[in-house]
Amino acid sequence: MSSRISSPPQPTDPPPIPLDLERIVRTPGSNGMTSGRSIVLVGLMGAGKTTVGRHLATRLGLPFVDADVEIERAAGCSIADVFELYGESAFRDGERRVIRRLLEGPPMVLATGGGAFMDSQTRALVRRQAVSVWLRCPLPVLLRRVAGRTHRPLLNTASPRDVLDRLMTIRHPVYAEAEIIVDCGDNNVEHTTTRVMEALALSRRPLRLPVSLDRASYDVVIGTELLARAGGLLAPVLPQKNVIIITDSTVAPLYLKTLEDSLHDTGVRTRSLRVTPGEQSKCLTVYQHLTDAILEQGVERRTSIIALGGGVVGDLAGFVAATTLRGLPFIQIPTTLLSQVDSSVGGKTGINTRWGKNLLGAFHQPLCVLADVTTLGTLPRRELVAGYAEIVKSGLIGDPALFDWCEKHGADVLDQDPEALAEAVRQACAFKARVVAADEREEQKSNGRALLNLGHTFGHALEAELGYDGRLLHGEAVSIGLHLAFALSVRLGLCPVEDQIRVTRHLESLGMPAHIHELPQTFGVEDLMAHMQRDKKMQDGRLSFVLAHGIGRAFTTQDVPADAVREVLITDGARGVICRRACTLFLGRCKFATQPQFRLILAREHASHLLLQSY
DSSP states (O other): OOOOOOOOOOOOOOOOOOOOGGGSOOOOOOOTTTTTOEEEEEOOTTSOHHHHHHHHHHHHTOOEEEHHHHHHHHHTSOHHHHHHHHOHHHHHHHHHHHHHHHHTSSOOEEEOOTTGGGSHHHHHHHHHHEEEEEEEOOHHHHHHHHTTOOSOGGGGSSOHHHHHHHHHHHHHHHHTTSSEEEEOOSOOHHHHHHHHHHHHHHOOOOEEEEEEOSSOEEEEEEESSOGGGHHHHHTTTOSSSEEEEEEETTTIIIIIHHHHHHHHHTTOEEEEEEEOSSGGGSSHHHHHHHHHHHHHTTOOTTOEEEEEESHHHHHHHHHHHHHGGGOOOEEEEEOSHHIIIIITSSOEEEEEETTEEEEEEEEOOOSEEEEEGGGGGGSOHHHHHHHHHHHHHHHHHHOHHHHHHHHHHHHHHHTTOHHHHHHHHHHHHHHHHHHHHHOTTSOOSSSGGGGGGTTHHHHHHHHHHTTTOSSSOHHHHHHHHHHHHHHHHHHTTOSOHHHHHHHHHHHHHTTOOOOGGGSSSOOBHHHHHHHHHTSTTOBTTBOOEEEESSTTOEEEESOOOHHHHHHHHHHTTOBOOOOHHHHHHHHTTTTTSOHHHHHHHHHHHOTTOOOSSOO
């Protein structure tokens, strides 16, 4: 005998509203201000979406469409009848289909119902195909405008004040995801319309650069004044409206409140943790402090970590996110040029040990990267130079057109021209995204993601010798490393000397570090070689380098003679190892030279006389 266990009935979706989508009006129109996209007005009932929308459409020369009217036309009955016959869930489904149909047509000004933007699919549709404008009104104004209206189903269930107050609590955090927010009061329609037009004219839609990987995909969002819009930009990707912001004590006074306020507008709860600025914070002690603080607060696995700061904060916060509870969602908001074009893209996180830089780390891709080029306005030129070196590096690796662009516009970038900065970030991030997509975890035996280390083997050795104490910024070390990588390539007969001259000339023309001998510190060649031998890119006990056959033609290799590396370092100003005969030969020629000058001349002329005794 057998028995059958019946499962409880599953809830079913309400029957869809029978819509005749062919009856929807899609009048052709033209629009220059919004670059061919429709303008979608959102807000609570009484905000003036229909009235303002009609005036706005007239002034822009666009057709005006009321989504509710089109829903009634397609459904063949009133909105109130749709609610009564099918319920709100079915209405929202039909509303979304009508809005999609409308936005597939020519540009228009579209007024939506108060609840339309609350649907996540509708918001995503509007985000892709239109410019969203929230008409934000205070409660007293809304109450006066809806007084006596009986065709609003939601107002028939309770007092208008209670209904609107409840709706404001629920909907305002979602409306805050609109691209543009215009505060409306008791001003007349013409005044409000003018404010909307001004906001549209001043608004610049951020550039979205997609990073598509096997295991994850996300956008790098690039633009101006993004921190003030961070809530609207990040809310769609947050798994939970709860975040922990990790920043440092230099960045926090500048940008933390702006970020928190924007997140709060969209209903995101925030907590913040601060670290000391500088490379010294990328250590086990600070890492443990942060993880203890996060775990003590009872973090959940859907709580996101936001890194607000430069590369140090990004690497550190990313490693915290990668390892806490075996992985928390992570968002990068880089505030330096270096971090915007390099460390924030690609998912590498890590901290330093006494044995070297980033030797403890993990690959942990972010949910989003928000690159607000406005934050670069507070940076000293030295920090811009450090970031610009990574942009130049991208061109030298595999994008000669980018290096051509750098030669023409590099001065504009360092002079903080907003358009040049945004374009530089876009091109560098696009190049890195292509490289990372092809080799996310640097698993290829040659080339691949390892190409991004052009100049880094030399640069990391210089940084390590100084103990990562800030006397030499990472980007400055990379700048010198780029020159040294091309110098080594020329010495090995791999690269035309003209390309090395062109690279070095560009660095020097912008006042960027290009040579070891320009630094105020003294570096021993054997000390630098020892740091290279501890580099995490060592393979089978051999030095691994990224060299170049020319500009835009980088490649990886392990077939590099150590003596050739020493010669390049000494020629560039590292304290080398020379023979007594060479000293005697040049004493006369260098009689009036200073010791560093003598050492440099001697190294350049007789680098082949290397011995195993220090000079």
